[in-house]
Amino acid sequence: MILAAAPWLLALVSTGAADQINAEYRDLVGRYARGERGSAVAGLGRFSDAERSRAAQAGEGAARAAQRRTAVAPPFPLRAAAMLHVDLDEAERPEWAGQEQPARCPGKQAAIAARYAALLAGHDETQGFARRFFVALAHRCQWNACLPEAQRWVREGLKLFPRDAPLLLAAGSALEEAATLWGGSSVQRSDMSPVYREAARTAAGQRDGLYRQARGFFEGAIVADDGLALARVHLGRVSWRLGERGAAQAALEQAVARSTDRPLLYLAHLFLGRVHEDADRLEEAVAHYRRSLALDPDAQAAAVALSHALRLTDQVEESRAVLRHALARAGRRTARDGYWDYLVANAVDGDEMFAALRRESLE
Amino acid sequence: MNGRARWFGITALAVTPAVPRAPAQAPPVFRASVEAVYVDVFVSRGGEPIPGLHASDFEVKDNGVRQAAELVAAESRPLRAVLVFDTSSSLTGERLPALKAAGRAFLNALRPDDEAALVGFSEEIAWLAPPTTDKVAVRDALDQLEPEGATSAFDALYAALALSEAGGQSLIVLFTDGEDNTSFLDEKQLTTAIERSNALVHTVVWQQSLAASLATAPASLERFAPTAPLDPDHIRAMRHIAEAAGGRFWSADSPERLRRAFADIADVMGHRYILRYEPQGGRREGWHRIEIKLRGRKGDVQARQGYWMAPRP
Numbered sequence: 001m002i003l004a005a006a007p008w009l010l011a012l013v014s015t016g017a018a019d020q021i022n023a024e025y026r027d028l029v030g031r032y033a034r035g036e037r038g039s040a041v042a043g044l045g046r047f048s049d050a051e052r053s054r055a056a057q058a059g060e061g062a063a064r065a066a067q068r069r070t071a072v073a074p075p076f077p078l079r080a081a082a083m084l085h086v087d088l089d090e091a092e093r094p095e096w097a098g099q100e101q102p103a104r105c106p107g108k109q110a111a112i113a114a115r116y117a118a119l120l121a122g123h124d125e126t127q128g129f130a131r132r133f134f135v136a137l138a139h140r141c142q143w144n145a146c147l148p149e150a151q152r153w154v155r156e157g158l159k160l161f162p163r164d165a166p167l168l169l170a171a172g173s174a175l176e177e178a179a180t181l182w183g184g185s186s187v188q189r190s191d192m193s194p195v196y197r198e199a200a201r202t203a204a205g206q207r208d209g210l211y212r213q214a215r216g217f218f219e220g221a222i223v224a225d226d227g228l229a230l231a232r233v234h235l236g237r238v239s240w241r242l243g244e245r246g247a248a249q250a251a252l253e254q255a256v257a258r259s260t261d262r263p264l265l266y267l268a269h270l271f272l273g274r275v276h277e278d279a280d281r282l283e284e285a286v287a288h289y290r291r292s293l294a295l296d297p298d299a300q301a302a303a304v305a306l307s308h309a310l311r312l313t314d315q316v317e318e319s320r321a322v323l324r325h326a327l328a329r330a331g332r333r334t335a336r337d338g339y340w341d342y343l344v345a346n347a348v349d350g351d352e353m354f355a356a357l358r359r360e361s362l363e
Numbered sequence: 364m365n366g367r368a369r370w371f372g373i374t375a376l377a378v379t380p381a382v383p384r385a386p387a388q389a390p391p392v393f394r395a396s397v398e399a400v401y402v403d404v405f406v407s408r409g410g411e412p413i414p415g416l417h418a419s420d421f422e423v424k425d426n427g428v429r430q431a432a433e434l435v436a437a438e439s440r441p442l443r444a445v446l447v448f449d450t451s452s453s454l455t456g457e458r459l460p461a462l463k464a465a466g467r468a469f470l471n472a473l474r475p476d477d478e479a480a481l482v483g484f485s486e487e488i489a490w491l492a493p494p495t496t497d498k499v500a501v502r503d504a505l506d507q508l509e510p511e512g513a514t515s516a517f518d519a520l521y522a523a524l525a526l527s528e529a530g531g532q533s534l535i536v537l538f539t540d541g542e543d544n545t546s547f548l549d550e551k552q553l554t555t556a557i558e559r560s561n562a563l564v565h566t567v568v569w570q571q572s573l574a575a576s577l578a579t580a581p582a583s584l585e586r587f588a589p590t591a592p593l594d595p596d597h598i599r600a601m602r603h604i605a606e607a608a609g610g611r612f613w614s615a616d617s618p619e620r621l622r623r624a625f626a627d628i629a630d631v632m633g634h635r636y637i638l639r640y641e642p643q644g645g646r647r648e649g650w651h652r653i654e655i656k657l658r659g660r661k662g663d664v665q666a667r668q669g670y671w672m673a674p675r676p
Contacts, residue, residue, distance in 0.1 A: 187596055300488060304521060
């Protein structure tokens with residue numbers, strides 16, 4: 001791909017710093033940029049950890065030096081360098097171990113790639129690449145249940161792009177998932193010793209703190225992009241988690257009003273139903289659960305929610321009929337229930353985003 | 364939003380589900396027109412069941428009003444045992460074979476007239492074997508379980524409660540090895556469902572040993588003898604759900620302990636008393652609190668904490 005003309009990208013003047021770069025490393029990056037991805041990744045894979053770090057450090061130094069001087073090219077294509085390290089990271093991470101939350105977290109090579117991406121953020125021509133790189137890395141981390149890493153890369157991205165809506169959404173989503181799947185002991189009971197009660201109270205406070213942080217990021221995402229209806233769904237859900245039913249209802253109703261996306265509307269109505277159910281407005285709850293189920297007639301989550309609400313309103317036969325239908329469809333659905341993946345819905349595209357960035361890195 | 368699973372496949376349960384037909388009998392939520400209330404009672408001392416008790420040994424109160432209860436022979440009330448088994452992807456290694464073995468032993472302990480059923484769940488719930496007296500059919504379905512997917516334990520238990528009601532009595536045995544991460548319902552909603560059900564629920568959880576738990580607990584807590592354990596929320600929820608439904612919480616950290624837990628559940632069911640009474644002192648709609656004590660004897664009494672009286676249709 002021919003890049004837009006940026007003096008520092010196109011000039012052919014080399015620097016002293018660039019001369020210190022491992023020649024083989026420079027060659028590997030060049031091969032990657034020419035589309036020889038497999039051999040480039042394999043070649044870098046033969047470097048020791050220390051050799052990779054030294055080569056990348058020299059490359060970054062040369063790139064920085066080039067940035068400080070106008071009309072000086074970086075030592076090699078930086079986008080290709082970033083993607084080379086990302087691909088090596090992916091190739092070297094251990095295979096899924098078969099657990100529900102496998103630890104397949106992007107590591108050292110992803111960190112090197114992120115440093116290259118940060119260098120790209122300072123230029124109009126490449127900052128779009130850099131911005132999407134951090135979103136993709138955060139999504140890949142969250143998808144792999146590496147929530148601290150997801151938060152780390154989102155923070156790094158937000159330092160460079162503080163008002164970027166997808167980054168803000170990714171930040172909130174990783175925090176929301178961490179809070180929701182939080183496996184501690186937060187329920188305080190009267191039969192607990194004071195020490196345990198205090199520990200549970202502290203833990204509950206920490207979890208709510210995560211939800212509050214998530215809420216802040218979702219609000220920021222909406223400010224940055226008023227049309228980001230998914231952020232409103234998340235804002236509604238975390239507001240409900242925090243016991244703020246009014247705010248939850250308002251955010252979810254706005255999501256419904258601003259979107260025509262069926263999967264998103266499915267979630268919004270499902271969550272609105274729960275807000276009304278908690279407020280003992282059972283007829284409204286049933287109505288929203290019905291709308292949710294109508295948007296995905298085979299969905300189990302909506303069917304369970306509706307069935308439960310119908311029982312509360314003593315409509316027992318319909319309650320069981322709804323449930324029976326949903327269970328009869330088990331194993332026969334062609335698409336997944338959107339509720340199952342709600343917490344990671346925005347993170348599903350990490351690999352696709354990297355594939356697009358990889359194409360952009362070709363020269 | 365997407366059609367891709369994070370840590371599980373698209374088809375969570377490979378076995379074609381068999382949804383039970385609508386039961387012919389009335390649901391077990393006690394209606395104002397229903398005459399009698401049946402309560403399973405377990406009596407023990409030092410962990411050992413106390414046999415040979417008579418109706419006169421029990422004091423039963425319904426919403427604080429003393430009731431005239433009689434004992435019903437357990438043999439006269441066949442059980443409907445619903446096994447609700449976690450098949451999520453964490454059930455790897457020794458866990459799934461151990462669960463299958465424990466389930467088979469439990470089925471063998473049922474009486475010929477008792478019915479059995481199997482519900483499997485990951486993030487998706489499926490009736491893998493409808494209620495039947497043909498235990499071989501249930502065993503066959505059990506043998507086909509494969510681990511895959513996430514965990515919707517609360518939703519699965521709700522489905523078992525709601526669909527196993529058939530006028531007779533249901534015993535639900537829920538097994539899970541991990542934290543619920545994809546249920547829509549939470550503990551509060553499930554407790555409400557239990558209050559409106561007549562099912563007896565035992566929960567069996569595979570969890571790390573106490574020593575391993577302590578290793579991950581805050582160090583400052585080890586010095587204190589707790590008056591109640593600091594269970595993770597999902598363990599505490601399973602304990603609470605079982606107790607609310609008159610059953611027990613069982614913990615296992617090895618195949619042998621799992622086998623023993625299921626054997627003990629079967630044993631406990633064989634030593635239960637069934638008390639029957641026609642509520643005196645009002646049939647008001649809503650929650651009825653049941654209190655059962657022993658008269659003139661020492662022992663631990665375990666029974667469901669109450670029932671829900673639905674309005675007249």
